[in-house]
Amino acid sequence: MLRFDDVGVLNGTYRVTADMEVGAGGIVGVIGASGSGKSTLLEGLAGFLPLERGRILWRNEAIEDLDPGRRPVAMLFQDGNLFPHLTVAQNVGLGIRPDLRLKGDDKAAVEKALDRVGLAGLGPRRPGELSGGQRSRAALARVLVQGRPVLLLDEPFAALGPALKAEMLDLVKTLAAERGALVLMVTHDPGDVVRIADRVVLVDGGEARAPVQVRELLEAPSEELKAYLGDWAL
Amino acid sequence: MAWRAQPVGRTPGTIAAAGIFALVAACLAAVAWRAADDGVPSLGPADWAALRFTVLQACLSACLSVVLAIPVARALARRSFAGRRALVALLGAPFLLPVIVAVLGLLTVFGRGGWISSLLGLFGLPPLSIYGLQGVVLAHVFFNLPLATRLLLQGWQEIPPERFRLAAQLGAGPREVHRLLERPMLREAVPGALALVFAVCLTSFAVALTLGGGPRATTLELAIYQAVRFDFDLGRAAVLSVLQLALGLLAVVAGLAVAAPAGFGGGIGRVPVRWDRTGRAAQVLDGLAIAFAALFLLVPLAAILLAGLKGLPALEGPVWRAAATSLIVAGASTVLYLALALPVALTAAAGRPLAETAGLPGLVASPLVIGTGLFLILYPFIDPGRAALPVTVLSNAVMALPFGLRVLVPAARAELARSGRLAMGLDMGGWNYLRHVLLPQLRGPLGFSAGIAAALSMGDLGVIALFADPDLATLPLAILRLMGAYRMEQAAGAALVLAVLTLAVFWMFDRGGHARAAL
Numbered sequence: 001m002l003r004f005d006d007v008g009v010l011n012g013t014y015r016v017t018a019d020m021e022v023g024a025g026g027i028v029g030v031i032g033a034s035g036s037g038k039s040t041l042l043e044g045l046a047g048f049l050p051l052e053r054g055r056i057l058w059r060n061e062a063i064e065d066l067d068p069g070r071r072p073v074a075m076l077f078q079d080g081n082l083f084p085h086l087t088v089a090q091n092v093g094l095g096i097r098p099d100l101r102l103k104g105d106d107k108a109a110v111e112k113a114l115d116r117v118g119l120a121g122l123g124p125r126r127p128g129e130l131s132g133g134q135r136s137r138a139a140l141a142r143v144l145v146q147g148r149p150v151l152l153l154d155e156p157f158a159a160l161g162p163a164l165k166a167e168m169l170d171l172v173k174t175l176a177a178e179r180g181a182l183v184l185m186v187t188h189d190p191g192d193v194v195r196i197a198d199r200v201v202l203v204d205g206g207e208a209r210a211p212v213q214v215r216e217l218l219e220a221p222s223e224e225l226k227a228y229l230g231d232w233a234l
Numbered sequence: 235m236a237w238r239a240q241p242v243g244r245t246p247g248t249i250a251a252a253g254i255f256a257l258v259a260a261c262l263a264a265v266a267w268r269a270a271d272d273g274v275p276s277l278g279p280a281d282w283a284a285l286r287f288t289v290l291q292a293c294l295s296a297c298l299s300v301v302l303a304i305p306v307a308r309a310l311a312r313r314s315f316a317g318r319r320a321l322v323a324l325l326g327a328p329f330l331l332p333v334i335v336a337v338l339g340l341l342t343v344f345g346r347g348g349w350i351s352s353l354l355g356l357f358g359l360p361p362l363s364i365y366g367l368q369g370v371v372l373a374h375v376f377f378n379l380p381l382a383t384r385l386l387l388q389g390w391q392e393i394p395p396e397r398f399r400l401a402a403q404l405g406a407g408p409r410e411v412h413r414l415l416e417r418p419m420l421r422e423a424v425p426g427a428l429a430l431v432f433a434v435c436l437t438s439f440a441v442a443l444t445l446g447g448g449p450r451a452t453t454l455e456l457a458i459y460q461a462v463r464f465d466f467d468l469g470r471a472a473v474l475s476v477l478q479l480a481l482g483l484l485a486v487v488a489g490l491a492v493a494a495p496a497g498f499g500g501g502i503g504r505v506p507v508r509w510d511r512t513g514r515a516a517q518v519l520d521g522l523a524i525a526f527a528a529l530f531l532l533v534p535l536a537a538i539l540l541a542g543l544k545g546l547p548a549l550e551g552p553v554w555r556a557a558a559t560s561l562i563v564a565g566a567s568t569v570l571y572l573a574l575a576l577p578v579a580l581t582a583a584a585g586r587p588l589a590e591t592a593g594l595p596g597l598v599a600s601p602l603v604i605g606t607g608l609f610l611i612l613y614p615f616i617d618p619g620r621a622a623l624p625v626t627v628l629s630n631a632v633m634a635l636p637f638g639l640r641v642l643v644p645a646a647r648a649e650l651a652r653s654g655r656l657a658m659g660l661d662m663g664g665w666n667y668l669r670h671v672l673l674p675q676l677r678g679p680l681g682f683s684a685g686i687a688a689a690l691s692m693g694d695l696g697v698i699a700l701f702a703d704p705d706l707a708t709l710p711l712a713i714l715r716l717m718g719a720y721r722m723e724q725a726a727g728a729a730l731v732l733a734v735l736t737l738a739v740f741w742m743f744d745r746g747g748h749a750r751a752a753l
Binding site (some may be wrong): 021043046047048049050068069070073077080081083085086094095098099100118146208 | 238239531593652653655656658659660661663665666671674675
């Protein structure tokens with residue numbers, strides 16, 4: 001169970017507040033206008049930005065004082081998810097050993113993860129030699145070996161075409177279901193939410209609203225949701 | 235600056251920066267204390283003359299360099315021709331070339347017995363006289379015309395190409411383009427270039443030592459050197475150091491006020507499409523400017539090569555020993571430079587930008603001021619001659635910092651922005667991040683800046699002249715002594731060796747950076 005307990009995240013002089021329970025699993029879409037603070041919320045959760053107040057609890061334990069690498073959280077960003085000078089296998093291996101001293105077992109785990117995301121045999125390549133979709137898959141393979149129970153997606157698939165993006169979203173959904181992970185996914189596209197999410201958090205005016213079921217988004221949206229969606233229709 | 239978690243610690247860089255400030259503060263304190271020691275410090279007529287000459291030559295050098303650079307930069311900005319890239323690259327060479335080598339080249343061309351004087355002799359005209367103000371300014375223009383040209387060229391290239399298109403659509407001719415686009419740019423760029431060249435020339439020592447001298451052509455730096463070496467008047471050296479420091483501070487403050495441009499950046503390789511360069515007069519003018527710049531740079535360089543080749547067979551053992559000493563000093567000071575610059579750059583990039591000011595002492599305090607301070611500190615305890623090499627290593631590393639940090643800090647900042655969060659998410663803080671990401675990714679700028687540090691150290695003729703005893707020399711000092719003994723042939727040969735070694739160490743470091751970074 002992930003809980004934001006009266007949290008305020010500070011990004012420069014801008015702040016985002018959240019006081020809500022998010023649940024222990026499933027896929028949660030995070031939507032809101034540009035600049036409303038979606039990424040700030042996720043960065044606070046991942047530990048890149050400081051909390052000015054409040055606590056973040058995961059399974060009833062406070063995590064807000066932990067370093068980013070010690071939190072139960074893995075995060076994928078809009079870009080720069082792979083180191084361009086390391087091979088794909090090394091990039092994935094970093095999820096197991098940050099000092100890259102990979103033993104036999106570790107290498108096998110890397111191979112297995114690459115296989116799972118459909119990149120079998122591409123370990124020795126560098127990211128520059130992969131297509132955009134393959135790079136996203138490599139980043140997902142690393143998330144797999146990291147084995148963290150919470151996955152944060154800050155629009156990592158935004159640059160992909162519609163078909164590729166749908167493919168990646170489906171892959172995320174399958175992997176998350178296999179592992180019982182909790183996924184928080186920032187997106188600009190309500191279609192993404194409808195495709196894979198079961199709940200939605202709306203960030204509006206610097207405040208994150210408690211999650212609602214996607215059904216509600218479609219059937220009985222709140223005033224804020226209506227204002228955000230405009231005349232969007234599925 | 236907002237707080238943001240960073241994958242690198244800020245302690246090592248803070249310690250390094252504090253160490254540099256402490257060292258410089260100790261030197262300045264020693265100087266100030268000594269200056270005030272003999273009661274109220276007084277300045278004699280010779281000291282005032284040195285102050286006047288320092289400011290005069292720096293003003294003249296700055297104005298001439300920048301005024302001449304304007305037509306050259308304009309020509310390079312609007313013409314493409316065979317060899318343009320080579321000429322632009324050549325503009326970077328004087329920055330690395332040891333001063334003493336350039337001086338020998340200029341002597342070979344402009345000296346009393348030089349090429350031009352011989353030519354004049356054919357027509358029954360008297361030879362040129364290079365010693366004095368004219369020689370000092372000539373050498374400074376040789377070094378700073380290229381620097382100013384690069385700065386202004388950058389200004390030209392920062393005018394967006396669309397503006398030229400718009401001007402062409404409005405039917406603007408060269409005169410209108412100048413008024414609409416070029417003059418506003420120059421109004422921004424020229425003061426910065428003037429301030430930078432002025433500041434560089436203020437601390438001129440080796441040029442004044444070789445081409446100046448005498449009561450009418452002595453800079454403050456040279457006066458400090460003479461007070462220590464010839465008169466052993468440490469009190470007077472300290473007073474002069476305070477003067478020099480005040481001037482340097484003034485120049486840096488003035489430079490910051492007009493925001494001197496960086497000038498090292500790339501992006502000066504292309505020529506934008508322009509429609510306003512058709513006039514016959516403009517073509518002739520550009521051709522002349524380019525020919526002038528190329529000749530002014532190439533002829534002295536060719537002179538070094540020719541005279542040096544002739545002098546090579548005459549080289550004796552001490553010169554080779556001095557060359558070995560120079561390589562060791564340059565190597566050690568490059569290692570020290572890296573040990574200071576890397577942590578300082580990372581700390582500055584990781585949200586403590588004040589750390590970057592660790593480069594300032596290298597700009598404000600001249601080598602001879604630092605040298606005098608160290609001399610005053612060490613003198614009561616050990617023979618300064620024995621400390622000559624370590625002190626040279628130290629001062630060279632500190633002097634290389636401002637240039638190096640300008641290259642390293644932006645690169646480190648960009649890499650942290652690109653991969654900092656990713657690395658922290660993977661829990662690869664500190665050492666792992668440094669080893670697996672930062673060092674491989676910063677190889678290029680690290681190699682380039684280490685190359686600059688090594689080249690500057692190879693060519694340095696400052697602190698070493700103050701400290702060295704007769705049986706110890708770096709290569710520049712050995713050349714100076716050969717010149718003093720009128721053994722010009724050997725001096726030219728040694729200068730060629732120095733030039734080749736300097737460019738070789740720069741090339742080696744710079745290549746080392748690119749070899750694996752080009753993945």
